[in-house]
Amino acid sequence: MSxxxxxxxxxxxxxxxVLAGIDLTVPSGSLAAVLGPSGCxxxxxxxxxxxxERPDDGAVELAGRTVAxxxxxxPPEKRRIGIVPQEGALFPHLSVDRNVGYGLRRGADRGxxxxxxxxxxxxxxxxxxxxxLSGGQQQRVAVARALAPRPSLILLDEPFSSLDxxxxxxxxxxxxxxxxxxxxxxxxxxxxxxxxxxxxDLVAVMRAGRMVQAASPRGLYLAPADLGVANxxxxxxxxxxxxxxxxxxxxxxxxxxRAPMPAGSAVRVVVRPEQLVLTADGDxxxxxxxxxxxxxxxxxxxxxxSDGAVVTARSLDAAWAQPGLDVRLAVRGEVTCFSSQ
Amino acid sequence: MTxxxxxxxxxxxxxxxxxxxxxxxxxxxxxxxxxxxxxxxIAVLPxxxxxxxxxQLNAARVMDVLSxxxxxxxxxxxxxxAAVVTMGSxxxxxxxxxxxxxxxxxxxxxxxxxxxxxxxxxxxxxAYAWVAAIPNIAGFGGAALVLTVCCYPYVYLxxxxxxxxVDPAWEEASRSAGVGPVGTFRRVTLRQIRPAAAAGSxxxxxxVISDFGSVSILRYETLTVGIYRSFTNNPFDxxxxxxxxxxxxxxxxxIVIAEARSRGRGRYSRLGGGAARPxxxxxxxxxxxxxxxxxTALSGLALGVPAASLAFWLxxxxxxxxxxxxxxxxxxxxxxxxxxxxxxxxxxxLPVGLLAARHAGWFPRLMERAxxxxxxxxxxxxxLSLVFFAVNYAFGLYQSVPLVLFAYAVLxxxxxxxxxxxxxxxxxxxLEEVARSLGSPPRQVLRRVTLPLAAPGxxxxxxxxxxxxxxxxxxxxxxxxxxxSTLATELWTQTSVRAYAAAAPYAALLVLLSAVPAxxxxxxxxxxxxRHE
Numbered sequence: 001m002s003x004x005x006x007x008x009x010x011x012x013x014x015x016x017x018v019l020a021g022i023d024l025t026v027p028s029g030s031l032a033a034v035l036g037p038s039g040c041x042x043x044x045x046x047x048x049x050x051x052x053e054r055p056d057d058g059a060v061e062l063a064g065r066t067v068a069x070x071x072x073x074x075p076p077e078k079r080r081i082g083i084v085p086q087e088g089a090l091f092p093h094l095s096v097d098r099n100v101g102y103g104l105r106r107g108a109d110r111g112x113x114x115x116x117x118x119x120x121x122x123x124x125x126x127x128x129x130x131x132x133l134s135g136g137q138q139q140r141v142a143v144a145r146a147l148a149p150r151p152s153l154i155l156l157d158e159p160f161s162s163l164d165x166x167x168x169x170x171x172x173x174x175x176x177x178x179x180x181x182x183x184x185x186x187x188x189x190x191x192x193x194x195x196x197x198x199x200x201d202l203v204a205v206m207r208a209g210r211m212v213q214a215a216s217p218r219g220l221y222l223a224p225a226d227l228g229v230a231n232x233x234x235x236x237x238x239x240x241x242x243x244x245x246x247x248x249x250x251x252x253x254x255x256x257x258r259a260p261m262p263a264g265s266a267v268r269v270v271v272r273p274e275q276l277v278l279t280a281d282g283d284x285x286x287x288x289x290x291x292x293x294x295x296x297x298x299x300x301x302x303x304x305x306s307d308g309a310v311v312t313a314r315s316l317d318a319a320w321a322q323p324g325l326d327v328r329l330a331v332r333g334e335v336t337c338f339s340s341q
Numbered sequence: 342m343t344x345x346x347x348x349x350x351x352x353x354x355x356x357x358x359x360x361x362x363x364x365x366x367x368x369x370x371x372x373x374x375x376x377x378x379x380x381x382x383i384a385v386l387p388x389x390x391x392x393x394x395x396x397q398l399n400a401a402r403v404m405d406v407l408s409x410x411x412x413x414x415x416x417x418x419x420x421x422x423a424a425v426v427t428m429g430s431x432x433x434x435x436x437x438x439x440x441x442x443x444x445x446x447x448x449x450x451x452x453x454x455x456x457x458x459x460x461x462x463x464x465x466x467x468a469y470a471w472v473a474a475i476p477n478i479a480g481f482g483g484a485a486l487v488l489t490v491c492c493y494p495y496v497y498l499x500x501x502x503x504x505x506x507v508d509p510a511w512e513e514a515s516r517s518a519g520v521g522p523v524g525t526f527r528r529v530t531l532r533q534i535r536p537a538a539a540a541g542s543x544x545x546x547x548x549v550i551s552d553f554g555s556v557s558i559l560r561y562e563t564l565t566v567g568i569y570r571s572f573t574n575n576p577f578d579x580x581x582x583x584x585x586x587x588x589x590x591x592x593x594x595x596i597v598i599a600e601a602r603s604r605g606r607g608r609y610s611r612l613g614g615g616a617a618r619p620x621x622x623x624x625x626x627x628x629x630x631x632x633x634x635x636x637t638a639l640s641g642l643a644l645g646v647p648a649a650s651l652a653f654w655l656x657x658x659x660x661x662x663x664x665x666x667x668x669x670x671x672x673x674x675x676x677x678x679x680x681x682x683x684x685x686x687x688x689x690x691l692p693v694g695l696l697a698a699r700h701a702g703w704f705p706r707l708m709e710r711a712x713x714x715x716x717x718x719x720x721x722x723x724x725l726s727l728v729f730f731a732v733n734y735a736f737g738l739y740q741s742v743p744l745v746l747f748a749y750a751v752l753x754x755x756x757x758x759x760x761x762x763x764x765x766x767x768x769x770x771x772l773e774e775v776a777r778s779l780g781s782p783p784r785q786v787l788r789r790v791t792l793p794l795a796a797p798g799x800x801x802x803x804x805x806x807x808x809x810x811x812x813x814x815x816x817x818x819x820x821x822x823x824x825x826s827t828l829a830t831e832l833w834t835q836t837s838v839r840a841y842a843a844a845a846p847y848a849a850l851l852v853l854l855s856a857v858p859a860x861x862x863x864x865x866x867x868x869x870x871x872r873h874e
Contacts (some may be wrong), residue, residue, distance in 0.1 A: 052774050076777035083778045089771040093793050103790075104778030149780060 002152035002185045004049070004062040009058035011044055014319035018044045020209040021058070026153075026202065028063075030216075031179060031186045033200035035232070041209040042189045045154050045173040050083050051076035054152045059199070063152050082146030084156040090130040094139050097126035109338060116144040136167045141147045143175050145188040149180050154179065160195065172199055178308050183305060193233045196288040197221060205229050221272075223258060227338055237271040237311045240336065248337050251305045252276075267337040269300035271299065275312035277330045286331030288313075289321045303329060369700055370783050376692035381748070382385065382713035382763070383689060384754050386606075387726035387867045388590070388718055394729060406584040415567035416588055422484055422556070422563060423549040429489035430545045433639060434496025435538055439530075440632055442504035444623045452636050453501070459493050459643040459845060461856045463812045464491045465554025466848045469832060471649035472558055473654055473841035474571060484561040488549055490643035494550070496541035503537040504530075515586035518706050521643060536603060536750070543600035550717035552594055553815040558836050564589045565721045565815070579729065586722045597717040651852070654845035667831075668846050675827040678817070681742065682749030684811075687803040689750055694761025695791065699770070716755040720815035723751050740822045748816040753806045763790060764798020809856050828854075 007024040018041045026032040034042045047053045048068060049060050049302060061070035067074040082103075090099050100113045116124050120140040128140060136150070139159055145155050159175070160168045176199050178185050190196050197217040198205045204214040205225075213225035224230035227238075241248035241255070243265045248255050250269050257269075277284070278301060287303040290310065299318045306308050313329065406412055408410075417848060440446050441453045468487050471478055478486070490741075511533070515525040553565040571581040625632055634736070690712070697709040716722070727748055731739040738744045768791065776786045814829040821830060828847045835844035 032512060037708060050774070050778055052777075075782070077782050079778070079782045081778055085771045085775060087771070089769060089775050090793075091772060092768075093774075100777065102781075145779070151778075256780070287628075330680075 002140075003061075004032075004153055004185060004187065005059075005061040006045070006049065007059045007061070009045065009048060009060065011041075011048060011053065012056055019048075019055070019058075022206070022211050022271055024204055024211060025056040026185060026187060028099055028185050029180075029183050029187060031176065031199065032202040032204060033188045033190055033196035034204050035190055035196040036206035037232075039204045042191075043157060044082075045206070046157055046187065046189050048154055050081050051079050051152075056261065056297045064156050076260040078097055080149070080152045082149065082151040084142045084146050084152045087159050087162055088130075088142035088159070089143070090141055092130055092137055094130075095126065096122070096130070096133070096337050097199070099130065100126075100145045102145060102147050112148055116147045116178075117141075119147065119181055121174055121178075136163055136171045139163065140174065141242075143178060143338055147178065147184060152185065154184050156186060156188040158190055159188075159254070161190075161192070165300075168195075182273065197233065200304075203233075205232065207232075223336060224270070227268065229269070230336065235273050235312070235314075237276065238272055239271065239311070240307070240340070241267050241269040243267055243337070244324055244330045248335065250308050250312070251309050252329065252331050255331050256334045257337050262337050262339040262341045264341040268340055270336045270338070271311075271331060272317045273312045273314040275332050276303075276315075277327045277332050277337070278303075278312065278315050278318065279315050279330070280320070282328050282330065284328045287327055287329040289323050289325045289327060291323050292318055292321060303327070305329075369696070369702070369704060370382055372784070373692045373696050373787075374704065377696045377705070378712045380689035380693050380754065381708045384712045384714050384751055387723045387730070387751055387856065388714055391583065391586055391590070391722065392727040394579065394726075395587050398580055398583060402580045405585050411567070413584060414590070415562055415564045416592075417566070417583070417601050418481070419550055419563040419589070419592065422481070422488070422561065422741070423546045423735045425485045426488045426492060427542050427546045429485065430496050431538060431542050433489065433493040434541060435534065436635065437493070437639060438497050438500035438504055438534075440636060442501050444625050444632070446625060446629070446632055452640075455636075455640045455797050456497050457645065458640075459491050460494045460498075461813075461852070462491060462644070462647060463554070463829075463851055464488060464548075464552060464620050464853075465814055465829070465833065466556055466651075466851050467491050467643075467647045468555035468558040468829075469836045469841070469844060469848055470650040470654075472816060472836070473844070474650035476839075479560040481561055481685060482555050482576075484559045486642070487555055487559065488552065490553075490639065490846055492545045492548055493639075495544045496538055499537035499541045503534045510529065517806040524822065527541060530755040534554045535692050539603040539738075540600060543596055543603060547593060547596045547600065547717070550589070550596060551721075553721050554833060558833065564592075565719060568721050568725060569732035569815075569819070574730075585730075586725055587717040589719055590717075593717050593719060600619075606622045616851065618791055649844060651848055652743055654841050655849055657842045657845070664843070668850070669745075671826050671828050671847065672850060674825050675811050675829070676746055678749070678827060679807045681746045681812035682753065682813075683803045685746045686750045686753050686759075686806045687799065690757030690802070691799070693754075694758045695765050695787070695795075697758070698762045699767035699773075699791075709762070713755045714759045715752045718746055718751070718824075720748070720752055720813065721819070723748050724816040724819035740820065742822065745817060745820045748820055749806075749810050749813065752813065756809060757802050757806050760802020761799055762804070764795040766799070811853060 004024070004026040005218050006022055006024040010017070011019040022041075022045055023030070024034070034045060034130050036042045044053060051074060053070065054073055055068055057070060060067050061078065064073050068077050082284065089336050091102065092160060094102065096117070097113055097242050101110065104110075113126065114123065117126060120143050121203070121302050122137060122140050122144065125133070125137070125141075130141070133141065142159070160172050163171055168179060172195065188196070188200060197220070200217060201259045202215050203220050205212045205220065207228060213220060213229050215223070220229070221233055224233060239250040239252060241250035243257070243261065244254070246257055248257050248267055248269050252271070255269060255271070290302040290304050292299050292301040298314055298316050301318050301321050302310055303313060311329075314320070318321060384611075397531060437452070437456045441449060441456060446452065464487065467490075468484075469481060471487050504669065507530070512525055512529050515529045516522070520528060535750060549564065556563045557569065558564045568582050568585045568589065571585060575581075643661050693708050693712045696705040727744055728739065731744055772790055772794070773786050776790045777783070811830060814833055817827055818830045818833060819828065826834065827850050832847040833849065835841075835847070
């Protein structure tokens, strides 16, 4: 078991409070993403867990053992936590084999080096020097190096941000596969919501030194804790509405509200663009097409409602929705509401 | 993520300052700290001991030395020489830098190399060559001339680098604002090169004030010569040399403080990514011939005359008898002492440089400052203090090799610490953090990551110290075991009895050896020129 438990962690640098009481539990064997904008304290959290910074208050427990608290400060080398830094940080003077084998005891099972290189898809690259590898390969080696000593936990600090978009998805998927093949518990720090949602089992959203919400990717997307989270994890259509029973009455009609219901009757309603269904003469309210932005896999259609509000619908097949056309607009599924107060 | 008219973006948040992560966690490694402390104590010992001795002096006798006309003459000569050489170096350095960086002077690349080359000639070798060619040159005029043509590269090098780095857009803006070329040079260009020129000038002043070899060869009795004389003439009188040393230290301290302040001020060079466009070249037109003549004269005085004189005396010397075994012995002694000096100095510099590169806080900073004391204390003062220290507390060390190495360590620790610090700072701290997380305790990280990565830079620093030790004259002269001599001291001894032919081979060997650091420095500055992303 290698569960990570972070409790009420606080850290200030001078007068700036960077972490204002962080709680986070990552179950053994799962991959958690800590998602937040830059400057929200997520890297500081990671550095405290790794042992490069001391917390002012709170505790970090790994596999049932306290590694950091007010009285405990286990040095990084005793924590059994592997890290994968942003740029990989391979040792430039060591070959790939030696980089990966760095954390293994001398005379230990050298087969482990080949095994983890195989896991990240770089079997046979052992004799290369880091500068002979591409950025994506370097990142894979960094992951293999972190995995090799079978740490209790692996920390990944925006490890894919330096890669091109195309390569990023591929390396991400491979790293994800390698981590689960090794049964590793991992924490991925990122500011990219798509990366967090697509990679992690659990996404924890941080904002200004606080943990705002921790949930499964789907739960986070469908039931964000507040408007900020809703905006941060995906595109939103925001409408004013009035609660009536289990429905919110809006310019798009009466929409089914997902529990929990907010207090009061005046609410802000969050609809995802892909929940809007566009038809020529189906259900829903009438709307007029303003324009659309085509992305290849789908398109965003901007529509004006009868009250003048403009909303955005994501549509897979919107070629027919020419600007100026009057269409019908319905909402599929439940929506999320927040109290307007 | 795509935002459209009704797709609301997240509310703006106040950016939190990102903490400095350049340095490792606060806890200082004990072993490294103790080693750094030892190095720092060694570095400040001569100065502290001198202060203690000065405190024990009889006040009446101190006043006696201070009221001697000679003391003030010596002090006055030191200050006058420093002022004249500094002014001369400023004019020559800025002028030649401008010619090389901004004009269409023919053979521009050649002048760029020649203008920096005088640094490769030890000043006392140049002084020997000049006095051997024109014996009458001895005195203030000769000292000022020789030191100026040897020292102006201290101004030339930083200024030419600044001129090349300055964004021409500023000068262009000034020109298009209606200011003429002269006005633009005065109001824009000069302002940009002022910090570099000031720092270089203060280095020149510091060098001249501390110099002993060339002024003694050119028989111009400055304070350093006065200290050496009062020490050799009457070894039992401790008052005069200590008082004069105190005076000298005060003067150098003033210069060093001024230099540190000038360096602390803003930089005008262009910062940030991307190289600036090269500045427009100023056509010299009709001034081409006088400029060319000036550059030729400068290189002729700085390099041509010493080279010709040295060649002449080498040929004369070969026609006479050349004492090959003696030269060989001196060279071997020089090399031996220099190897020892390089090893001792680099070993002492390692903890100081590593600590300063990796840890914040007052202790590493203080240790590094202490190690830099040798930068400000003239060799003659360090040597004097060590002589008194040995005579009082460790007579066995008096005129022994360890004491010479001690002096080298004090004098050249700044050089080695700078090298170690720079090379250790080059490897990103993330590498060491990764190593820690992979299970290596700090000592192992040092051995397996930090030192292997810094090794080339540390080796280069050690080589520089080695060659600087070979050139060292003053402290070696005062501390070397009786009966032995090095290339430098032998050159000095032969020159002081006007045996110019006998001195020639030593001078030639010293020039040869000094060319190596200039070459190494040049290569290193090329490497530093490469942008490390």
